Amino acid sequence: MKIHIKNGRLIDPKNGIDAAADLYIATGKIVAVDIIPAGFQDCRVIDATGLIVCPGLVDLSARLREPGLEYKATLESELEAAAAGGITSLACPPDTDPPLDEPGLVEMLKHRTKNLDKVHVYPVGALTQKLKGERLTEMAELHDAGCVAFSHADASLANLHVLMQAMQYASTFGFSVWLRPQEASLTNNGVAHDGEIAARLGLPPIPVCAETIALSNIIYLARETGVKVHLCRISSAEGVAMVRTAKQQGLPVTCDVAINHVHLSEMDIGFFDTNCHLVPPLRSLRDRDALCTGLIDGTIDAICSDHAPVDEDAKLLPFGQAEAGSTGLELLLSLAFKWAETINIPLIEALSKVTLAPARILNIDGGHLTPGAPADICIFDPEEYWKVTALTIKSQGKNTPFLGRELPGRVKFTLIDGNIVYES
Amino acid sequence: MNRNPQLNKHGELQHLLTTEGLPVSILLHILDTAESFAGVTEREVKKIPLLRGKSVFNLFFESSTRTRTTFEIAAKRLSADVINLNIAASAQSKGETLLDTVNNLSAMHADMFVVRHLQSGAAHMIASHVRPEIHVINAGDGRHAHPTQALLDMFTIRRYKKDFHNLRVAIVGDILHSRVARSQIHALTTLGVPEVRVIAPKTLLPSKVERLGVRVYHDMVQGLKDIDVLIMLRLQNERMLGASLPSAEEYFKYYGLTQEKLSLAKQDAIVMHPGPMNRGVEIDSAVADGKQSVILSQVTFGIAVRMAVMSILAGN
Numbered sequence: 001m002k003i004h005i006k007n008g009r010l011i012d013p014k015n016g017i018d019a020a021a022d023l024y025i026a027t028g029k030i031v032a033v034d035i036i037p038a039g040f041q042d043c044r045v046i047d048a049t050g051l052i053v054c055p056g057l058v059d060l061s062a063r064l065r066e067p068g069l070e071y072k073a074t075l076e077s078e079l080e081a082a083a084a085g086g087i088t089s090l091a092c093p094p095d096t097d098p099p100l101d102e103p104g105l106v107e108m109l110k111h112r113t114k115n116l117d118k119v120h121v122y123p124v125g126a127l128t129q130k131l132k133g134e135r136l137t138e139m140a141e142l143h144d145a146g147c148v149a150f151s152h153a154d155a156s157l158a159n160l161h162v163l164m165q166a167m168q169y170a171s172t173f174g175f176s177v178w179l180r181p182q183e184a185s186l187t188n189n190g191v192a193h194d195g196e197i198a199a200r201l202g203l204p205p206i207p208v209c210a211e212t213i214a215l216s217n218i219i220y221l222a223r224e225t226g227v228k229v230h231l232c233r234i235s236s237a238e239g240v241a242m243v244r245t246a247k248q249q250g251l252p253v254t255c256d257v258a259i260n261h262v263h264l265s266e267m268d269i270g271f272f273d274t275n276c277h278l279v280p281p282l283r284s285l286r287d288r289d290a291l292c293t294g295l296i297d298g299t300i301d302a303i304c305s306d307h308a309p310v311d312e313d314a315k316l317l318p319f320g321q322a323e324a325g326s327t328g329l330e331l332l333l334s335l336a337f338k339w340a341e342t343i344n345i346p347l348i349e350a351l352s353k354v355t356l357a358p359a360r361i362l363n364i365d366g367g368h369l370t371p372g373a374p375a376d377i378c379i380f381d382p383e384e385y386w387k388v389t390a391l392t393i394k395s396q397g398k399n400t401p402f403l404g405r406e407l408p409g410r411v412k413f414t415l416i417d418g419n420i421v422y423e424s
Numbered sequence: 425m426n427r428n429p430q431l432n433k434h435g436e437l438q439h440l441l442t443t444e445g446l447p448v449s450i451l452l453h454i455l456d457t458a459e460s461f462a463g464v465t466e467r468e469v470k471k472i473p474l475l476r477g478k479s480v481f482n483l484f485f486e487s488s489t490r491t492r493t494t495f496e497i498a499a500k501r502l503s504a505d506v507i508n509l510n511i512a513a514s515a516q517s518k519g520e521t522l523l524d525t526v527n528n529l530s531a532m533h534a535d536m537f538v539v540r541h542l543q544s545g546a547a548h549m550i551a552s553h554v555r556p557e558i559h560v561i562n563a564g565d566g567r568h569a570h571p572t573q574a575l576l577d578m579f580t581i582r583r584y585k586k587d588f589h590n591l592r593v594a595i596v597g598d599i600l601h602s603r604v605a606r607s608q609i610h611a612l613t614t615l616g617v618p619e620v621r622v623i624a625p626k627t628l629l630p631s632k633v634e635r636l637g638v639r640v641y642h643d644m645v646q647g648l649k650d651i652d653v654l655i656m657l658r659l660q661n662e663r664m665l666g667a668s669l670p671s672a673e674e675y676f677k678y679y680g681l682t683q684e685k686l687s688l689a690k691q692d693a694i695v696m697h698p699g700p701m702n703r704g705v706e707i708d709s710a711v712a713d714g715k716q717s718v719i720l721s722q723v724t725f726g727i728a729v730r731m732a733v734m735s736i737l738a739g740n
Contacts, residue, residue: 320566
């Protein structure tokens with residue numbers, strides 16, 4: 001189907017475009033920007049007057065909960081949510097049940113998502129079998145089955161010898177290893193940042209050094225093994241400083257942060273709001289500001305939703321017993337938009353963090369609007385506010401610190417490979 | 425959830441969950457009301473009919489003898505019906521969730537829940553889910569708060585020291601794991617005590633404890649100088665099983681209260697302890713039973729203070 005998106009404000013970080021321009025789509029690809037190609041006849045015209053047209057969002061961490069955890073969410077519910085959030089590509093971590101540690105599981109997941117014909121799903125394979133941190137998975141086989149990288153999700157990998165060998169093995173094949181730095185023995189049973197709020201509320205604390213010590217291990221091992229490392233969900237000012245230094249020294253590391261951590265701090269826990277029970281924990285205001293600085297100066301490459309739908313009962317517990325995580329697919333765009341407004345940076349820079357940058361980390365052709373690229377597009381209304389409620393969220397998980405708040409930026413259309421997969 | 429969940433829309437006490445954020449007027453109202461009940465406990469006929477026909481459920485998800493008993497006595501002296509539930513041994517072990525338990529008991533027309541739970545925030549969670557006519561009293565949640573203990577401590581301090589505004593108070597021991605200490609700190613600072621000190625090794629202090637408005641000491645000799653009120657905290661045996669402390673003996677040597685260390689404080693300093701005491705671990709018997717100790721008075725006052733809290737809640 002041919003589509004002509006007209007009268008919109010086009011924002012394309014890769015090509016540095018932020019201007020009024022039309023977009024022409026045919027056979028699933030972008031064929032032209034601004035200038036109508038010869039012989040182009042519209043089949044469908046989308047009038048984007050007053051709307052922003054940008055690349056479809058690329059999310060580096062979205063738990064779809066399949067296989068095994070369908071009571072929390074299903075592929076159908078979460079991919080619909082992703083499309084409604086303007087997301088056209090996403091990576092899913094291996095912490096399913098069983099974990100994504102066998103090619104058969106990955107093939108099944110790819111097959112199921114393909115049949116749903118919605119968002120592009122890129123599975124991240126388990127680094128060790130059953131995520132137990134003992135034996136390596138068949139990474140090359142998993143890669144052939146469709147895994148784009150290998151990670152340990154939030155499971156502990158205490159044995160540094162195993163981690164080093166996993167990195168060496170991955171680097172043999174040129175695979176990336178994605179790691180969330182958190183030293184389990186220092187995390188202990190902690191549920192909140194070791195700061196003022198944990199002191200006041202009597203919540204078992206997680207010190208910043210749980211992140212920095214793990215980060216230090218990862219950075220040294222990356223240097224030793226030469227593996228490409230992607231650091232997931234950085235949370236502290238000290239962590240940002242360490243990543244900045246590593247990058248200055250030319251280490252092949254990239255880094256992301258969860259969108260909640262860009263906006264919130266430990267203060268938002270308030271009176272034990274279990275929707276603010278997140279992994280890693282929300283840290284201090286100083287840490288949050290350092291995360292923003294890191295994003296602006298490029299230390300942190302990308303922002304992800306860190307989507308983790310949790311069933312309602314698992315949040316209706318005392319803070320320490322409540323399950324960690326928040327839903328995020330449908331909030332990522334609005335919160336990235338709100339972030340740009342709050343700290344007063346050009347929208348193109350904020351959008352780059354959720355489109356171009358994560359696409360580069362995933363090494364996929366996406367996140368930009370160059371003619372010839374797949375027509376993965378998000379069209380949203382920057383003026384329209386929407387209220388985050390259990391009814392407005394399509395994801396099966398209704399848990400988010402932003403529940404009840406009004407957010408700017410409403411997705412109007414999502415296109416994937418030139419097909420309109422969401423229209424509001 | 426931005427509003428103080430303890431207060432109703434008129435600013436009156438709806439639940440008692442923590443001493444943090446309570447206005448000084450409410451704290452003083454509780455202490456003054458307790459003062460009027462203190463006489464009742466010494467009368468021949470100890471009952472008054474303020475809570476007649478009301479049902480008070482003691483919901484203890486964690487074992488307790490003293491606190492549960494004093495709540496029970498307080499409720500009975502106010503003529504309430506008291507139902508004791510030891511949940512640690514019942515429904516929750518059968519897999520029922522905390523809120524299901526609470527909803528079931530609400531359906532039995534409870535008027536007041538007295539809740540103890542091993543998780544910080546449990547009382548807040550219950551309070552935010554019960555019907556508006558039900559009052560929740562936090563009888564201890566994890567490491568977070570134990571407001572009635574702190575209030576009875578304030579009552580005791582006022583009885584012996586009259587005015588809060590010229591006192592130096594030291595809290596000694598395991599602040600990190602202590603809900604009592606947190607509630608005492610908030611109550612003391614709200615009531616205008618100019619100097620609250622905490623004395624402990626670093627392993628037993630929250631990392632940002634100074635943000636609670638206290639001065640931090642690691643040494644008893646410096647920390648006890650010029651002190652009017654000494655509050656000793658119970659040291660749980662499990663601290664020695666982990667890596668918090670090497671031994672009870674070393675702890676006693678450096679942080680246990682002996683007559684000798686007590687002499688560093690003001691001559692008329694009082695010694696308090698929320699109980700149950702570990703004699704020879706945090707406090708020497710000679711001090712616990714000595715003339716500066718007011719530990720048994722605390723227990724007696726505990727009944728009057730809990731009567732005050734229950735009657736105020738029932739009236740709001």
